[in-house]
Amino acid sequence: MELCVTKSNGKLVAPSGPTLSTMLDLSRIDRLPGLRFNAQTLHVFEPIGPHGAAWPIIREALSNALVLYYPLAGRLSPDGSCIDCTSDGVWFVEATATCTLHSVGYFKDVAMISFDDLLPSHPLENQGINPFVLMQITEFDEGGFVMGLIFSHTICDGLGAAQFLTAVSECARGVDPLTVTPSWHRNFIPPSSTTIPPPHFTPPDYHLEQATIDIPLDQITQLKHKLMEESLQQCSTFELIAAILWMNRTRAIKSGSESKTKTMRLVFFADCPSLVSPPLPKGFYGNCFFPVTVTASNETLAQAPIIEVVRMTQGAKARLPEEFSDWIKEEIGQSTNEDPFAPQLGYETLFITDWRRLGFEQIDYGSGPAVHVVPTQGSAVIPSAIIGSVPRPDKGVRLMTWCVENHHLQPFLQSIPTILLPH
Template sequence: MSFAVTRTSRSFIAPCEATPRNSLGLSVIDRVPALRHMVRSLHVFTHGREPARVIREALSKALVKYYPFAGRFVDDPDGSGEVRVVCNGEGAWFVEAKTDCSLEDVKYLESPLMIPEDELLPKSSLDVPLMMQVTEFGGGGFVVGLIFAHTIADGLGAAQLINAVADIARGLPKPTVEPVWSREFITNPPKLPLGGPPVFPSFKLLYATIDLSAEHINHVKSRHLELTGQGCSTFDVAISRLWLSRTRAIDLDPGVDVHVCFAANTRHLLRQVLPPQGGYYGNCIYPMTASASSGRVASADLIDVISIIRDAKARLPDEFAKWAAGDFKDDPYEFTLTYNLLLVTDWTRLGFLDVDYGWGKPLHVIPFAWLDMMAIGIIGAPPAPQKGTRVTTHCVEKEHMQAFLEEMKGFA
């Protein structure tokens, strides 16, 4: 069956009050080439009364505080090649849409989607930092299609903004968290000599979703504690299982190194420079990489792979401090994108699952952070009230997909 989505309104939503008209510089992390892309996601809610109107009005109010999201990206006029945000109040792009079907008719957008994601997401433009589409379904449910520019905010920052919109939609006079720009507080270490332009490959990666039961996660945690005397997190278990399964599936030469890289939040390491009240929404992440030979990872027990991941996490404070001091040979933010590199991000702690526009939190959040130039896995949650962990991947090509799925499902 096909279900038609009709877009009924398209407009720029400007801040409802006057906001500063200025030009804002981005931090050295914001300007990382690998972050120059749009992050897309769908947020599924089962109830709502005139949600498009309510969210549109709340967005206009929230943009008074978060006015850079209503601006535009421009090249710095000094010829440096750096990008800045011109705060001109032009607004965020907002689309209203309707469909006659109910969320139940489309299985609450469980995978595989019965409505293509492009029908539920606004058409994107790279110079607009924020875009939203609210699609109202028959029976009262609605879906928020969100697109934001990674250059202006990391996942925590984007979720902070959307929660601010939700605060106002619920009737609060202002957002619970006061936003902070403060990009100048982010360390700007000495620059390395310019190399050649970054090379972005193009893979033919396929999409897959795998659920890990809470029972399995807890079993692995207990086994890890028993064998090592140390606890481990759900993230540790999920990322290790994903890396191990993918390494076995792509079956590289045993002597070839494989890498898994995850974006670690560094706000806690910058407490001395960031405002103490919080609210910083720029990119505040550091890429932590774990590496080992393909043969070592493929032959390892899951507990051993968890130890490799935990060792990498433990290095974060020292590595970040060295980077901030300029004590590095190679810029850690400028890694080479190859098929033996897996990027992983954790969406469970960003705050998107806490968004409440007045009718309850989302049933589930569906990420689409897919780019053909990088193999990626996203750690998330299955639709409520299910328990456990959902691993959404875009990380193997067709020839490796069957082996990958069998490995992911083959753990006891």
């Protein structure tokens, strides 16, 4: 069924009570130029209550949560180093759809999603508003709603965004006090004394194709057991999926005129709160992660068994504490003038992000957790993949990928073992 959405003009939702008016410094990671972008997600929910009226419930809960999370209602300073806690608010858009969620399959088929309809429209430029958070609640006939969220990565990583949304959901359900008290605590890393220029990146002329791949949980478990029996090597689901994806993508693009030996890179982002000393407080909601880079030649990846690629990933993870410490002490990147937070871009570099442990899928505004959470991708030229969960009630992993050109898409999908056939 065709989706037709009508949106309100949008308005600011401010904290419901008094908040501090102050300037708060951002951390060294928050200030990274590479984080000056917005993350966009869709969260699909069953109806709230007998009438399914989500707007007033979530709008009020949002306002109440902002009393404690007041920095999110502020604005970025002109030099990008701190937050001006103005309490102006976050942007909120109300919308209605002329169909039921059932008629669109609860958007389990990502290819049919009209993201522009379900994501909030930005304030007009002449309004002079640039909020950190923008939210749209789209109500559907017969109940159910989709939350479209745009979140500035400068102020929160995925864990931090999920912590804030959990606070909103607890306010919606009347939980008092909140389970977690937020903590700013952005001074956990000393400011940098040097500046490494970002690498030059010339946008390529290719366009990456989207592909969704569902992997049932029982098949993942069977493969992990098989690898354990053959090699006595244990691995996590992430390590297994990352290895298969990286290996089979490399095999797909290593053909014909592209058979020249090249260095392939896998980059994934590891959460680092446990590596900070002293430990970060429980309520910390800023950016605290580090990019882990694995390299191998396309020849090696094309011929290696899965377990060997898993070991490459595990070896890179084992080096994380030392590399993170060296970066804090500014002992990494100085000799080569390279910034680990700005890895070399191009078709040979694949970025993988794991969303399964962020907490989005456990958030409950009163009708149970989301049917599923859908990330959106802003770039068609940076190869990437997001590891999430298949929509409820099924169990397993859903891969959303933007990692190959059109002429590599079918070889990529066909090279993946039977357990990873596309959805």
